[in-house]
Amino acid sequence: MDLGVLRGHEGSPLVIGDTMYVHTPFPNIVYALDLANDGKIKWKYEPKQDPNVIPVMCCDTVNRGVAYAEGKIFLHQADTKVVALDAETGEVVWEVVNGDPSKGETNTATVLPIKDKVIAGISGGEFGVRGSVTAYNMETGEQEWRAYSMGPDSDILVDPATTTHLGEPVGENSGTNTWEGDQWMIGGGTTWGWYSADLDENLFYYGTGNPSTWNPAQRPGDNRWSMTVMARDIDTGMAKWFYQMTPHDEWDYDGINEMILSEQAIDGTERKLLTHFDRNGFGYTLDRVTGELLVAEKYDPVVNWATEVVMDPSSDQYGRPQVVAQYSTEQNGEDVNSTGICPAALGSKDQQPAAYSPDTQLFYVPTNHVCMDYEPFQVSYTAGQPYVGATLAMYPAPDSHGGMGNFIAWDNIAGEIKWSIPEQFSVWSGALATAGGVVFYGTLEGYLKAVDAETGEELYRFKTPSGIIGNVMTYERDGEQYIGILSGVGGWAGIGLAAGLTNPNDGLGAVGGYAALSDYTALGGQLTVFKLPN
Amino acid sequence: MSKMRLLLAAGIALTLGQSAVAQEEITDTAADYEEGGRWYTQHGIPTFKVEEDGTVDFATFSGFRRYNAECFQCHGPDGAGGSYAPALQESVMRLDYYEFQDIVVNGKQEVNAAQNLVMPALGQNPNVMCYLDDIYTYLRARGTDTVGRGRPAKKQDKPEAFSEAEDACMGS
Numbered sequence: 001m002d003l004g005v006l007r008g009h010e011g012s013p014l015v016i017g018d019t020m021y022v023h024t025p026f027p028n029i030v031y032a033l034d035l036a037n038d039g040k041i042k043w044k045y046e047p048k049q050d051p052n053v054i055p056v057m058c059c060d061t062v063n064r065g066v067a068y069a070e071g072k073i074f075l076h077q078a079d080t081k082v083v084a085l086d087a088e089t090g091e092v093v094w095e096v097v098n099g100d101p102s103k104g105e106t107n108t109a110t111v112l113p114i115k116d117k118v119i120a121g122i123s124g125g126e127f128g129v130r131g132s133v134t135a136y137n138m139e140t141g142e143q144e145w146r147a148y149s150m151g152p153d154s155d156i157l158v159d160p161a162t163t164t165h166l167g168e169p170v171g172e173n174s175g176t177n178t179w180e181g182d183q184w185m186i187g188g189g190t191t192w193g194w195y196s197a198d199l200d201e202n203l204f205y206y207g208t209g210n211p212s213t214w215n216p217a218q219r220p221g222d223n224r225w226s227m228t229v230m231a232r233d234i235d236t237g238m239a240k241w242f243y244q245m246t247p248h249d250e251w252d253y254d255g256i257n258e259m260i261l262s263e264q265a266i267d268g269t270e271r272k273l274l275t276h277f278d279r280n281g282f283g284y285t286l287d288r289v290t291g292e293l294l295v296a297e298k299y300d301p302v303v304n305w306a307t308e309v310v311m312d313p314s315s316d317q318y319g320r321p322q323v324v325a326q327y328s329t330e331q332n333g334e335d336v337n338s339t340g341i342c343p344a345a346l347g348s349k350d351q352q353p354a355a356y357s358p359d360t361q362l363f364y365v366p367t368n369h370v371c372m373d374y375e376p377f378q379v380s381y382t383a384g385q386p387y388v389g390a391t392l393a394m395y396p397a398p399d400s401h402g403g404m405g406n407f408i409a410w411d412n413i414a415g416e417i418k419w420s421i422p423e424q425f426s427v428w429s430g431a432l433a434t435a436g437g438v439v440f441y442g443t444l445e446g447y448l449k450a451v452d453a454e455t456g457e458e459l460y461r462f463k464t465p466s467g468i469i470g471n472v473m474t475y476e477r478d479g480e481q482y483i484g485i486l487s488g489v490g491g492w493a494g495i496g497l498a499a500g501l502t503n504p505n506d507g508l509g510a511v512g513g514y515a516a517l518s519d520y521t522a523l524g525g526q527l528t529v530f531k532l533p534n
Numbered sequence: 535m536s537k538m539r540l541l542l543a544a545g546i547a548l549t550l551g552q553s554a555v556a557q558e559e560i561t562d563t564a565a566d567y568e569e570g571g572r573w574y575t576q577h578g579i580p581t582f583k584v585e586e587d588g589t590v591d592f593a594t595f596s597g598f599r600r601y602n603a604e605c606f607q608c609h610g611p612d613g614a615g616g617s618y619a620p621a622l623q624e625s626v627m628r629l630d631y632y633e634f635q636d637i638v639v640n641g642k643q644e645v646n647a648a649q650n651l652v653m654p655a656l657g658q659n660p661n662v663m664c665y666l667d668d669i670y671t672y673l674r675a676r677g678t679d680t681v682g683r684g685r686p687a688k689k690q691d692k693p694e695a696f697s698e699a700e701d702a703c704m705g706s
Binding site for chain 2: 006007008026027051052054055056059060061126214337373375377378379380382385386387388389390391392393394489490494495496498499500501518523
């Protein structure tokens, strides 16, 4: 099906009963398709949004989909309006505005409907937005609580005595005392990723993004709680524990990637785990009840900005990445070009979610294999204007297979790659693991690929009409299994890779210029559904 | 000597070839004079100056830095364009200096059934406006293929006059 919008198509359709709900990038149309009637359109919702929101969105007008609960479809629009639609009729039940686009506050993410609440995040880290998470009443849309990523204790919803960071109380003013002056007010730490929840613990989990600006010299300190995994109470928003992965970010390694929850045995003991593949190139495994750090290992061998994350709780560096001076854009200073930093700002993985198979106990991870040069410099803040402060040059990881991506299988307890499939372009599609032992992912050239969950051997591929940055999904209907995928190249991948990447450090002798994505695919907006053989 | 003449002849042929398409493309990029740490064409339009050994003038280098901080999120690295917004290395060869300024300052919208192109007004953004001429000359250097993709390997030292103008504009 053609969706009528030619922009980056992230996220995936949603199937509830006999209806499939499909969303588009800006203007964020929602289609309800009747699966019992050959996909006939039951209803279509098209919000009227001010087009001025478009350029305030960093990196394309993507949207990562709708969510469903209690007979309602929830759409979080680009302009930050959260809308509850009647799932049967498409009529608006309630709507509420979560942010102010004139200050650079926008949205690309979906929401988390949980218990009697709808939890929504915000984008705009490149505009000096102060990130927050807000809970709205699922029936009425009324705001119930809001938790900022930085600021006074009453803003960030912590209890200085009981909220912990790596087992220790965070103490008073933890959201302001690692900032200079009022800088926390434009501190970033936006919340545009994916949300998970554990109803037994009454906790939900998410990550916060980079501190604003990209010039680290302009914001001394650890910049808490940017770049942090957060566990908060669903009812009150109160934080139970934090873990800051990248204190004082110097590379734009947003911490917003998905938190995958699993129950697995470690040394014979069943644990409730949270696994997170961060942009900074480390794969983290934590105890999701206590926030204890169990594993932190590189999931791409080229990662070089830090040697390791210290795992010894008695060390004063416990939980901190050990930054390599050569790749520290802070230590090298303003107006100095730090070269050969891996990964690039888009991370060893961006928002595209990994998948977990309880059968193999492996995680299937779409990754970027891209490095960068990074030169920070002075910028000044203007409300609603970009607040960046660094020049980047990105290129495929040197001395590797020449491609810009890998699709890997990861053991989250050993902290090891089990197998790795090299890809010409970054893998920007969410993965899907099925009980049949088959794992699916999409590529930027437009292929939907199926591989063996144990070995990574390719079983099947099909070329869809445009590059894939959406997430593979599956559903069952009348005893048949289907696989659905959105095609439509764009997002960061479409902007950064369209013209190809060049390595400025190759020198004159090397063959300059790498494959341009625009030689392989063009804009699109299609939904392709496959029926699996029995 | 004969080699010199040959080069000169080739240069003339190139100029004639370009003037044939002068209505679509703006080809006058030759640096004529320097003022305040920046080069200008004979018509007083900011332009780049690249030495034979590849050393670029500081303003053009500054344009590389500011472009790849302020513009590349939509327009792709090095003015090369992306799936989201056009390649500015090509646009600046059709837009004159004043049209370029107008679009950056006031923004631009082409919103209709076929597309949703919106460029924001950046006139209030010092990180862009204080470096607008730098970005323009950098993109023109890209458009004429005088400067390649990526970071220019060699650059002129920062002229004193350039620093003074920058500090005055940024208020630092």
